[in-house]
Structure formats: C-alpha cells, structure tokens
Amino acid sequence: MMEPVSYRKKLEGKSNAHLITFSDGKDYVVKFFQHGFEKSLPNEWVAYPLARFLGLPTPFARIVDIPQNFLTEVEELAQMSDVRYQFASRYIPNCRDGHEVDITNKKVVLTNDDWQLASIILFDYWLANTDRTRKNILLKETAADSYHVTVIDHAEIFGNYFWLIDDLEKLPVDVFKSATHQFIAKFIKQEQSFFDVLEVIQQIPVLLLEEIVELIPEEWKVTREERKAIVSTLIKRRKRILPEMIEKFIGKVYRPLKKG
Known part of the structure; x- marks a missing residue:
C-alpha cells in the first residue's frame, strides 16, 4: 500500500491541496476533504476513471489513506479533516499553466493528437465541468513553442463542489464560455474526432459507471440517493444532451476557428 513519506508544501488555490511524497518515491498533489467543499473529492474521483477510460491526458491518481500520525506530525496538516481517505494525483514537474504561457501566440502549438484534444x-x-480555465491545464514544452497539454483539477464537475441532487437537473446545456476550450479546439484537425469520442462515451457500460460511483468512500458523505443521481445524470447527458451540445460547439466555436 502506498503511504505518505514526507510533506513538501501547501499549494495555492481554494482546493486545500498539499504536495506530499509517497512511498513509491513520487510526489502527489493531495486534496483533503473539507467542509463547504463536500463534493470536491467525490467529483475528483468520478472524473478520474472516466478520464482515463477516454484516454485524456491527465495525471495518474488514486484514493489514499493518510494516517492520523502523519497529520499530527505536520504543522500544516495538524488541523486537517479527520476523514481517513483523500484524493491524490501525481505531481508533474517542469510544467506551466495556461496563464504562464501566452496561448494567444500564433506560434504556440499542441502536440497532443486529435483524440486527446477532442476528448x-x-x-x-x-460532466458539466465549466472550470476548464487556464489554471487547470498544464503545458510541458517539448520543443520551441510546442507543448503537450495535461488537464487537471476536476473538483467542480456537475457545476460546483457543493452540488445537491436538484442541482444536477439544472446543469448547463449550452456552449461554455471557455478560452481554454477555444485554444484546444484550434489544434483539432478533423471534425470527425468529436463524433468518434462521442460514440465511445455513449458506449461506456452503465455497470462501469455504477462501479465507479460505488467506490466513493463512505467518509465523503455522498448519500445513496446522490450516487444514483450521479449515474442517472451521466446517462442522461451522454444520450440526450451531449450530442446537441457538441453540435453547438462545432457550429459556434470549432468551425469559425478553422475558417479564421
């Protein structure tokens, strides 16, 4: 079992994230359960296996057990939640976020393939992630002005990190205002890539969706009714809503970008 070995530092932002080295010799960004952000960790967990299934460029992650004795030995963690399980994603060094790279520079290119970018x-x-901002992408330079993009931070899928069941019925159904999506879309060569990814999303077994949700730790306080609502929302959006949203995105964002 992977265990925390040494504490590095607290990271910037509202997500209560800390950099910790684990027994596998790797550094991880660990997000701790906190009141007021009750759905943050469940959101991260639901998003992660789905992202990996689709082949998104996202860091390896897992649910981790942080022993109480480790918390008490680190001043920055001493008052941390007594919830046993937290969410950890592998730290990727030598990257810059979208604020640190001028993504409006016409010389900048992304090296990811069409599948990853469309995904x-x-x-x-x-998943109604309206938080795909410049701070939630990592850009690793592979050559002059060439970058490989990695996506991080899915704490605000389903609209936010404190959603209730009724909120899942009110998720957005129109094109998101996202400069980051526009930036990514510029490098998708084939429009068909959107529909290829859509087909795979629609074929993900319902049993897999149910198993992912079932693995949310009880300590994260997601009720049985909320778990059922997550699965129902994922099924409804991929069948009825996602196809229309992507058609709108292609018409309003992708095609104008390609013409420009």
Missing part, C-alpha cells in the same frame, strides 16, 4: 472538450461538456 478533453467532450469530457468537460458531458
């Missing part, structure tokens, strides 16, 4: 956009629309 990012469909994934965000499917």
Whole structure:
C-alpha cells in the first residue's frame, strides 16, 4: 500500500491541496476533504476513471489513506479533516499553466493528437465541468513553442463542489464560455474526432459507471440517493444532451476557428 513519506508544501488555490511524497518515491498533489467543499473529492474521483477510460491526458491518481500520525506530525496538516481517505494525483514537474504561457501566440502549438484534444472538450461538456480555465491545464514544452497539454483539477464537475441532487437537473446545456476550450479546439484537425469520442462515451457500460460511483468512500458523505443521481445524470447527458451540445460547439466555436 502506498503511504505518505514526507510533506513538501501547501499549494495555492481554494482546493486545500498539499504536495506530499509517497512511498513509491513520487510526489502527489493531495486534496483533503473539507467542509463547504463536500463534493470536491467525490467529483475528483468520478472524473478520474472516466478520464482515463477516454484516454485524456491527465495525471495518474488514486484514493489514499493518510494516517492520523502523519497529520499530527505536520504543522500544516495538524488541523486537517479527520476523514481517513483523500484524493491524490501525481505531481508533474517542469510544467506551466495556461496563464504562464501566452496561448494567444500564433506560434504556440499542441502536440497532443486529435483524440486527446477532442476528448478533453467532450469530457468537460458531458460532466458539466465549466472550470476548464487556464489554471487547470498544464503545458510541458517539448520543443520551441510546442507543448503537450495535461488537464487537471476536476473538483467542480456537475457545476460546483457543493452540488445537491436538484442541482444536477439544472446543469448547463449550452456552449461554455471557455478560452481554454477555444485554444484546444484550434489544434483539432478533423471534425470527425468529436463524433468518434462521442460514440465511445455513449458506449461506456452503465455497470462501469455504477462501479465507479460505488467506490466513493463512505467518509465523503455522498448519500445513496446522490450516487444514483450521479449515474442517472451521466446517462442522461451522454444520450440526450451531449450530442446537441457538441453540435453547438462545432457550429459556434470549432468551425469559425478553422475558417479564421
């Protein structure tokens, strides 16, 4: 079992994230359960296996057990939640976020293939992740002005990190205002890539969706009714809503970008 070995530092932002080295020798960004952000960790967990299934460029992640004795030995963690399980994603060094790279520079290119780039956009629309901002992409330079993009931070899928069941019925159904999506879309060569990814999303077994939700730790306080609502929302959006949203995105964003 992977265990925390040494504490590095607290990271910027509202997500209560800390950099910790684990027994596998790797550094991880660990998000801790906190009141007021009750759905943050469940959101991260639901998003992660779906992102991996679709082949999104996203860091390896897992649910981790942080022992109480480790918390008490680190001043920054001493008052941390007594919830046993937290969410950890592998830290990727030597990257810059979208604020640190001028994504409006016409010389900048992304080296990810069409599938990965289209998957990012469909994934965000499917899970109602309106938080795909410049700070939630990592850009690793592979050559001069060439970058490989990685997506991080899915704490605000389903609209936010404190959603209730009724909120899942009110998720957005129109095109998101996202400069990051526009930036990514510029490098998708074939429009068909959107529909290829859509087909895979619609074929993900319902049993897999149910198993992912079932694995949310009880300590994260997601009720049985909320778990059922997550699965129902994912099914409804991929069948009825996602196809229309992507058609709108292609018409309003993708095609104008390609013409420009």
